[in-house]
Amino acid sequence: MTNVEISKVLEEIGTMLELKGENPFKVRAYERAARELETQNESVEDLVADGRLEELPGIGKALVEKITELVTTGRLKYYEDLRATIPEGLFEMLHIPGFGPKKVNAVFSKMGISSLEELEGAAKEGRLSSLEGFGKKTEAKVLEGLESMKQRVGLRRLGEVLPVAEEIVAALARCAAVNRVCYAGSLRRMKEVVKDIDILASSDEPETVMDLFVGLPVVSQVVAKGSTKSSVLLNLGIACDLRVVPEESFAAAMQYFTGSKDHNVHLRGLAKDLGYKVNEYGVFRGEERIPCATEEEIYELLGLQYIPPEMREDTGEIHLAAAGTIPRLIEATDLVGMLHCHTRWSDGRNSVEELARAVQERGYQYLAICDHSQSSYIANGLTVERLQQQWKEIDDVNRNFRGFHILKGIESDIRSDGSLDYPEEILEQLDLVVGSVHQSLNMPAEQMTSRLVTALSNPHLHILGHPTMRLLLEREPSAFDMEAVIEAAALYGKILELNANYYRLDLNWLHCKLAKSRGVKMAINTDAHDLEGLDHIRYGIGTARRGWLTKEDVVNCLGLDDLRALVGR
DNA sequence: GCCGTTTTCGGCCCGACTGTTTTCAGTCG
Numbered sequence A: 001m002t003n004v005e006i007s008k009v010l011e012e013i014g015t016m017l018e019l020k021g022e023n024p025f026k027v028r029a030y031e032r033a034a035r036e037l038e039t040q041n042e043s044v045e046d047l048v049a050d051g052r053l054e055e056l057p058g059i060g061k062a063l064v065e066k067i068t069e070l071v072t073t074g075r076l077k078y079y080e081d082l083r084a085t086i087p088e089g090l091f092e093m094l095h096i097p098g099f100g101p102k103k104v105n106a107v108f109s110k111m112g113i114s115s116l117e118e119l120e121g122a123a124k125e126g127r128l129s130s131l132e133g134f135g136k137k138t139e140a141k142v143l144e145g146l147e148s149m150k151q152r153v154g155l156r157r158l159g160e161v162l163p164v165a166e167e168i169v170a171a172l173a174r175c176a177a178v179n180r181v182c183y184a185g186s187l188r189r190m191k192e193v194v195k196d197i198d199i200l201a202s203s204d205e206p207e208t209v210m211d212l213f214v215g216l217p218v219v220s221q222v223v224a225k226g227s228t229k230s231s232v233l234l235n236l237g238i239a240c241d242l243r244v245v246p247e248e249s250f251a252a253a254m255q256y257f258t259g260s261k262d263h264n265v266h267l268r269g270l271a272k273d274l275g276y277k278v279n280e281y282g283v284f285r286g287e288e289r290i291p292c293a294t295e296e297e298i299y300e301l302l303g304l305q306y307i308p309p310e311m312r313e314d315t316g317e318i319h320l321a322a323a324g325t326i327p328r329l330i331e332a333t334d335l336v337g338m339l340h341c342h343t344r345w346s347d348g349r350n351s352v353e354e355l356a357r358a359v360q361e362r363g364y365q366y367l368a369i370c371d372h373s374q375s376s377y378i379a380n381g382l383t384v385e386r387l388q389q390q391w392k393e394i395d396d397v398n399r400n401f402r403g404f405h406i407l408k409g410i411e412s413d414i415r416s417d418g419s420l421d422y423p424e425e426i427l428e429q430l431d432l433v434v435g436s437v438h439q440s441l442n443m444p445a446e447q448m449t450s451r452l453v454t455a456l457s458n459p460h461l462h463i464l465g466h467p468t469m470r471l472l473l474e475r476e477p478s479a480f481d482m483e484a485v486i487e488a489a490a491l492y493g494k495i496l497e498l499n500a501n502y503y504r505l506d507l508n509w510l511h512c513k514l515a516k517s518r519g520v521k522m523a524i525n526t527d528a529h530d531l532e533g534l535d536h537i538r539y540g541i542g543t544a545r546r547g548w549l550t551k552e553d554v555v556n557c558l559g560l561d562d563l564r565a566l567v568g569r
Numbered sequence B: 001g002c003c004g005t006t007t008t009c010g011g012c013c014c015g016a017c018t019g020t021t022t023t024c025a026g027t028c029g
Helices: A003-019 A024-038 A044-049 A061-073 A077-084 A088-093 A101-111 A116-124 A136-152 A158-173 A206-214 A247-258 A261-273 A295-301 A317-323 A352-361 A384-398 A445-457 A482-492 A509-517 A537-546 A560-567
Strands: A178-183 A196-203 A219-225 A229-234 A239-245 A277-279 A282-285 A288-290 A337-341 A366-372 A405-413 A432-436 A495-499 A522-525
Touching: A003 A024, A003 A061, A003 A077, A003 A101, A024 A061, A044 A061, A061 A077, A088 A101, A088 A116, A101 A116, A116 A136, A158 A178, A158 A196, A158 A206, A158 A239, A158 A537, A178 A247, A196 A206, A196 A247, A206 A219, A206 A229, A206 A239, A239 A247, A247 A261, A247 A277, A247 A282, A247 A295, A261 A277, A261 A317, A337 A352, A337 A405, A337 A432, A337 A522, A352 A366, A352 A384, A366 A384, A366 A432, A384 A405, A445 A482, A482 A495, A482 A509, A495 A509, A495 A537, A509 A522, A509 A537, A522 A537
Parallel strands: A196 A239, A337 A366, A366 A405, A405 A432, A495 A522
Antiparallel strands: A178 A196, A219 A229, A229 A239, A277 A282, A282 A288
């Protein structure tokens, strides 16, 4: 059993105890233990075998017993008994904004409501507001929350889906009957959320390929199986289609199934004017097939430059391609610096040194450590004193590196009045200041706009972090005047973040385009809290490419000296 | 639940906001 699996069980016990209205400190004990095991470098199984589990902070007698039972038998009676008393619907209710364990517990124990459907019924009939502590506003918020949850059904974040799609493609590619194979659709265009996976393969033996596909371990249910198209449901909870085409149709099919629909409509119109017909089977002049082995050849035939998939949204890319002015979009290898990462000093999982090694191994030249500032109490934000201790550690670690440098940064809270979270004499000693909003996310739009503009006008701020504060499929962006914020960034020469965490992707691709058009520079930041988080940079790159960004638009493509010059430090 | 004792029970992590109250509970970060 992996540490993460064990940790998940403890985490869930914590949630269930919370739903049952147990002592909050007991709940926290389980949550703390879950975090401890998750971030533990050593295998918990080994610790159990060696009898060293109790040495871990936050793990006492009761938890040792439970964890031991779990890793030795693979089961935990306490967990299973608890689980049996809590309907699944209660967990789902926790995802309604403003609905926490107490409210869920109240509707369950006092009204017997145990599913989202029952909750919706009660809210619509106005019965919910009769409950003590519930009013009309709560009732309306529940309905609103349920509605937005319905819209999210069947959608998954890019970062959840892409690795699975790659796994499927890799499995198919190993099959001798497969000629070419690739994922297409919105996933290939790197959309931030997708509703399904489209995979395309070419083969002379489609049945063999289909048999392999429907039998993959990631498949939970076969919806349809034929020789040209099969549809399955994945364990991930979304659909996946595989289309198998003859080799000569592969390029046209890739172009067709990558979309977007608007892009293809525009393209087909253009083709028609030139006397061609483009469809999923190929490019034709009358009945005659024009051989095209690659997408590049198709675009060339139509008098166009190749258009990268991320740009295919019919927002002007076809005109650029016709004029031969498609920009060279940013690529992962253009980035030389990693900005905005967290360490154990606040709520990250790794030490300064571990993080720096990992960043260097990934080919970067510098790293800015930007832990949370003092107001972020929950995230273990740094007091001035602890910040200065961290500087000392960074100085020490820097001595162990050649050709790589760690910058002293901070992710400073932007307080409600737009001010930063440290006195000036501290801010001016930092190499890089990222300012982010973490509290009061729902203030009126005008107030939020002036809060952000005030922050941007602060000479000590360099980068505005995750500007909209959205969490994909979870939390809507904060309301404010984005144009005004971008104008302020332009006016004060400040950098906007493109946060690459796949829950955020904030700014989004349209905002990136807007920022670029105003001459505002961007920083693509992982906001990594662990080593795996460093690899999420690819989602930021995808979003940047959707926003037509080039390496000239992105400050962490600059060498260290140029970056320092840009931020004046 | 854990922890640290002033050894066997009391404290444990804060602050803002919202909606429900009429002085506070629940949620969220």
